[in-house]
Amino acid sequence: MSHFNRVVRVPGDPILGLMEAYRGDPNPAKLDLGVGVYKDAQGLTPIPRAVKLAEQRLVDGQTSKSYIGGHGDALFCARLAQLVLGADNPLLDARAAASQTPGGTGALRLAADFIGHCLPGRGIWLSDPTWPIHESIFAAAGLPVSHYPYVGADNRLDIEGMLAALAEIPRGDVVLLHACCHNPTGFDLGPRDWKRVLEVVKARELLPLIDFAYQGFGDGLEQDAWAVRLFAAELPELLITSSCSKNFGLYRERTGALLVCAATPEKLLDVRSQLAFLARNLWSTPPAHGAAVVASILDDAELKSLWSSELDGMRQRVASLRAGLVEALQPYGLAERFAHIGVQRGMFSYTGLSPQQVQRLRDEFSVYMVGSGRANVAGLDAERLDELAAAIAAVCR
Numbered sequence: 202m203s204h205f206n207r208v209v210r211v212p213g214d215p216i217l218g219l220m221e222a223y224r225g226d227p228n229p230a231k232l233d234l235g236v237g238v239y240k241d242a243q244g245l246t247p248i249p250r251a252v253k254l255a256e257q258r259l260v261d262g263q264t265s266k267s268y269i270g271g272h273g274d275a276l277f278c279a280r281l282a283q284l285v286l287g288a289d290n291p292l293l294d295a296r297a298a299a300s301q302t303p304g305g306t307g308a309l310r311l312a313a314d315f316i317g318h319c320l321p322g323r324g325i326w327l328s329d330p331t332w333p334i335h336e337s338i339f340a341a342a343g344l345p346v347s348h349y350p351y352v353g354a355d356n357r358l359d360i361e362g363m364l365a366a367l368a369e370i371p372r373g374d375v376v377l378l379h380a381c382c383h384n385p386t387g388f389d390l391g392p393r394d395w396k397r398v399l400e401v402v403k404a405r406e407l408l409p410l411i412d413f414a415y416q417g418f419g420d421g422l423e424q425d426a427w428a429v430r431l432f433a434a435e436l437p438e439l440l441i442t443s444s445c446s447k448n449f450g451l452y453r454e455r456t457g458a459l460l461v462c463a464a465t466p467e468k469l470l471d472v473r474s475q476l477a478f479l480a481r482n483l484w485s486t487p488p489a490h491g492a493a494v495v496a497s498i499l500d501d502a503e504l505k506s507l508w509s510s511e512l513d514g515m516r517q518r519v520a521s522l523r524a525g526l527v528e529a530l531q532p533y534g535l536a537e538r539f540a541h542i543g544v545q546r547g548m549f550s551y552t553g554l555s556p557q558q559v560q561r562l563r564d565e566f567s568v569y570m571v572g573s574g575r576a577n578v579a580g581l582d583a584e585r586l587d588e589l590a591a592a593i594a595a596v597c598r
């Protein structure tokens with residue numbers, strides 16, 4: 202008897218497949234706009250200097266590799282909660298706290314298990330489209346997954362469709378919102394949109410789960426947290442998942458947190474006891490290194506200011522690539538058609554290119570992006586924007 206006879210193969214992650222195809226392409230002028238990591242002008246995903254310095258100190262000062270607690274590194278949790286909610290947020294006295302998780306993905310999975318175990322019967326509502334892993338994480342935790350419209354067929358934010366759908370969601374369900382730098386579209390809600398969403402959330406008594414994976418990549422560390430802080434101030438209860446992968450360049454160190462805001466200090470303790478219990482069954486205790494790095498950066502004024510200026514550099518590079526690409530499309534009469542690329546925020550852009558156009562870009566010009574037309578703007582080369590604009594113009598003809 203074979204135990205594994207009935208095991209069928211599932212398709213690999215399409216973005217990883219795209220990476221493989223890119224690697225195998227012998228064209229020296231190839232361009233990778235697929236995978237979702239930041240790249241610098243040399244095409245590398247750098248380790249920020251502040252991270253290197255903090256790591257050096259850690260290696261010298263570390264005396265034990267014993268487990269850290271179920272909620273992780275206490276200094277990391279305290280400093281990250283301040284970064285997300287604001288240094289002087291009164292909630293941090295007793296009504297809000299962070300639990301360290303392996304990356305933003307771990308935070309999402311812990312949130313999913315918490316909802317499944319402690320709020321049975323609640324469904325979760327995701328934007329259409331959303332980061333594909335959202336779909337599978339919540340399904341894996343056994344939650345009913347549904348969608349609200351987000352971007353219309355015209356490749357624009359569909360705020361009216363979104364609000365109308367949210368108004369129909371069963372009372373008490375969970376709605377996942379992207380704090381900034383929406384993945385995969387790059388379309389973010391404006392302040393007025395957020396206030397309207399908040400009103401529906403209140404009216405329908407929904408529980409928001411805000412995914413905050415790109416703090417500092419949109420408009421700035423504080424600016425990007427505006428909606429999160431608005432919701433935290435206006436609602437008694439809130440879940441926030443935070444990732445340090447992009448803004449600290451710590452991707453492989455799996456560093457993130459699940460923040461909970463509860464109505465009372467007592468309730469916060471109840472919820473956190475459940476999170477520690479659920480995390481025990483998932484990863485027992487979180488990995489230490491990345492969180493220790495983040496804690497030592499955020500706890501040291503000099504390192505923090507170095508890190509924040511490095512983060513400014515990453516954000517500005519992406520912003521100038523966005524503006525540069527739209528400008529490079531001008532001679533082809535396409536600047537208006539692609540003006541949204543300059544308005545979107547974060548690394549990703551729903552370009553509005555069709556799957557056929559994406560395929561032609563790949564076949565004829567060795568430009569690799571996801572079939573949905575999502576491009577990682579950070580993968581662009583400032584010196585080659587004209588080349589890319591010419592390729593886009595060729596497939597748009």
Ligand code: PMP
Pocket residue numbers: 237303304305306307332379384412414444445446452456457
């Ligand atoms: N949420 C979103 C929207 C993301 O794009 C990502 C990373 N691609 C994550 C969460 C998770 O990030 P990580 O687990 O790498 O910290």
